[in-house]
Amino acid sequence: MIDFDNVGLRYGMGPEVLRDVTFDIPERSFQFLTGPSGAGKTSLLRLMFMSLQPTRGFVRVFGKDITTIPQQELPKLRRRIGIVFQDFRLLDHLTTFENVALPLRVRGREESAYRTDVKELLKWVGLGDRMNVLPPILSGGEKQRAAIARALIDQPEILLADEPTGNVDAPLAQRLLRLFMELNKLGTAVIIATHDLSLMDQVDARRMILSGGRLEIYE
Amino acid sequence: MNETPAKAPRPKKGNRRKIVLRPMAPIVPAGNIAGRSLMFVISIMSFLACLTLGAVIMVQDTANSWQSQISREITIQIRPEEGLDLAAELDKARDIALGFPGTTGATIMDDDATARLLEPWLGEGLDINELPVPRLVIITIDEASPPDFASMRSALDQAVANVYLDDHRTWVDRLVAMANTTVIIGLCVLALVFTATILTVVFATRGALSGNQHIVEVLHFVGAEASFVASHFQRHFFLIALKGAVAGGLAAAFTFAVASFWASNSLATPESDQASALFGGFSMGAGGYVGALAIVVITAVLTAMTTRVTVIHTIMEIDLIRSDPARSI
Numbered sequence: 327m328i329d330f331d332n333v334g335l336r337y338g339m340g341p342e343v344l345r346d347v348t349f350d351i352p353e354r355s356f357q358f359l360t361g362p363s364g365a366g367k368t369s370l371l372r373l374m375f376m377s378l379q380p381t382r383g384f385v386r387v388f389g390k391d392i393t394t395i396p397q398q399e400l401p402k403l404r405r406r407i408g409i410v411f412q413d414f415r416l417l418d419h420l421t422t423f424e425n426v427a428l429p430l431r432v433r434g435r436e437e438s439a440y441r442t443d444v445k446e447l448l449k450w451v452g453l454g455d456r457m458n459v460l461p462p463i464l465s466g467g468e469k470q471r472a473a474i475a476r477a478l479i480d481q482p483e484i485l486l487a488d489e490p491t492g493n494v495d496a497p498l499a500q501r502l503l504r505l506f507m508e509l510n511k512l513g514t515a516v517i518i519a520t521h522d523l524s525l526m527d528q529v530d531a532r533r534m535i536l537s538g539g540r541l542e543i544y545e
Numbered sequence: 546m547n548e549t550p551a552k553a554p555r556p557k558k559g560n561r562r563k564i565v566l567r568p569m570a571p572i573v574p575a576g577n578i579a580g581r582s583l584m585f586v587i588s589i590m591s592f593l594a595c596l597t598l599g600a601v602i603m604v605q606d607t608a609n610s611w612q613s614q615i616s617r618e619i620t621i622q623i624r625p626e627e628g629l630d631l632a633a634e635l636d637k638a639r640d641i642a643l644g645f646p647g648t649t650g651a652t653i654m655d656d657d658a659t660a661r662l663l664e665p666w667l668g669e670g671l672d673i674n675e676l677p678v679p680r681l682v683i684i685t686i687d688e689a690s691p692p693d694f695a696s697m698r699s700a701l702d703q704a705v706a707n708v709y710l711d712d713h714r715t716w717v718d719r720l721v722a723m724a725n726t727t728v729i730i731g732l733c734v735l736a737l738v739f740t741a742t743i744l745t746v747v748f749a750t751r752g753a754l755s756g757n758q759h760i761v762e763v764l765h766f767v768g769a770e771a772s773f774v775a776s777h778f779q780r781h782f783f784l785i786a787l788k789g790a791v792a793g794g795l796a797a798a799f800t801f802a803v804a805s806f807w808a809s810n811s812l813a814t815p816e817s818d819q820a821s822a823l824f825g826g827f828s829m830g831a832g833g834y835v836g837a838l839a840i841v842v843i844t845a846v847l848t849a850m851t852t853r854v855t856v857i858h859t860i861m862e863i864d865l866i867r868s869d870p871a872r873s874i
């Protein structure tokens with residue numbers, strides 16, 4: 327689904343953040359992306375989300391070279407990818423329910439058609455009684471769960487999650503991990519960027535480790 | 546709002562607590578500070594544009610009325626001379642003028658009228674016959690089919706002594722030229738005010754939008770197409786601009802109404818006579834109101850268009866410029 331071929335990345339005149347990175351994300355796969363802070367995990371996820379272009383090499387998403395995709399096709403492709411941003415990016419003027427429903431709303435769906443789905447998902451992530459609350463009032467962990475729910479709501483083909491358990495306690499992290507695995511069983515390829523070793527130890531999954539700009543993969 | 550779960554045992558298992566959702570909030574938040582100041586700016590600019598338009602229309606109307614009033618009359622002057630029977634010459638001149646088709650009436654200014662005309666300069670109680678003052682015959686003409694001035698002039702020259710026909714042509718020509726210049730200047734001012742309005746609206750709209758960039762980005766990243774995002778912002782800003790422009794237009798119309806009310810209510814005073822001589826009584830007419838309506842509509846549409854272009858540009862920047870790592874610091 328996603329193909330990296332000798333990808334190099336440097337911001338401006340800075341040092342190379344990524345060097346000769348080559349890998350692919352198969353359909354229905356499950357993997358962790360890890361590495362020290364500043365190693366380039368978020369940058370790698372941005373490349374996969376087509377919001378960043380490589381300095382060298384090729385990135386192919388759904389079989390298309392991301393440097394040649396016409397701008398007006400990007401929204402259609404991004405609808406097939408769910409993303410959890412490290413900084414959540416919830417809209418402060420919308421309630422939790424409205425934030426989570428936003429991807430469906432921009433696809434032109436009717437509220438009556440998805441209301442129950444959104445409520446179910448919010449209950450699953452433990453936000454059943456926070457639906458009418460605006461994000462500034464939510465705790466860090468609650469915001470994180472809302473961001474995750476927003477990424478999952480349309481059952482994407484690929485899920486990119488940047489530190490999705492960074493703000494929650496261990497039991498909740500475990501619960502969220504189970505949610506990701508559930509989603510993976512339904513056919514979504516999942517990539518979770520995390521520092522959390524204990525989280526990775528819970529699943530026997532592929533690990534992609536970034537350090538010094540290089541990527542090593544442990545199957 | 547966020548009621549805590551009731552401690553009382555639930556009546557039935559599986560009977561979930563109903564959560565009442567608020568009606569979906571608009572994707573673009575209404576009533577932020579930038580929107581209010583944008584509305585204010587737009588109302589001021591459309592007020593100024595409407596006032597300028599009204600002033601231009603007023604000058605044009607006045608110029609037109611000057612032109613038609615003056616060309617409604619012509620005068621025949623006869624200079625007195627030793628041994629000339631002035632009264633007979635005046636009668637002759639009047640009869641010749643009335644003989645031409647296109648004249649509707651002729652009055653000889655009698656001694657009293659002439660004296661009154663000269664009173665401000667020469668004082669009261671003078672005997673007009675002792676002074677070498679030219680005497681006048683005032684001819685009213687049919688504007689639709691005026692008489693042939695050239696042949697009237699030559700007929701008078703042949704029959705009447707010391708005669709001069711003044712058809713006010715030079716005066717009217719000069720006045721028309723002046724009025725036209727005034728209208729052109731007014732149109733230039735209108736064009737400037739319009740340009741200023743357009744630029745202000747464009748910049749104010751961009752300013753109001755810059756605070757909403759993160760919304761544009763999030764919408765785009767969750768899969769919204771540029772046109773979808775643009776249409777939501779557009780609707781919002783169109784309403785803001787429409788409200789602002791209508792307020793400005795109404796304020797301008799109100800200003801004109803007050804001015805014309807004042808002018809008609811103080812018609813007897815010399816000040817208002819001068820004002821109405823200059824401005825033609827502050828009547829704007831239907832053209833002015835149609836123009837004000839057009840300004841309101843143009844302003845609102847322009848704001849919506851600016852919003853659309855700005856939003857689409859922002860999205861392009863997200864996809865093309867910010868995705869280019871070479872352009873990062």
Ligand SMILES: Nc1ncnc2c1ncn2[C@@H]1O[C@H](COP(=O)(O)OP(=O)(O)OP(=O)(O)O)[C@@H](O)[C@H]1O
Nearest residue numbers: 337343362363364365366367368369370412873874
């Ligand atoms: N837009 C940018 N412009 C310039 N440099 C950037 C930009 N984004 C990231 N970097 C730099 O690239 C490097 C990798 O950043 P990135 O955010 O990908 O790391 P990360 O692995 O996600 O770190 P963390 O675990 O702390 O989130 C860092 O040194 C960072 O300073």
Ligand SMILES: [Mg+2]
Nearest residue numbers: 367368412488
């Ligand atoms: Mg990061």
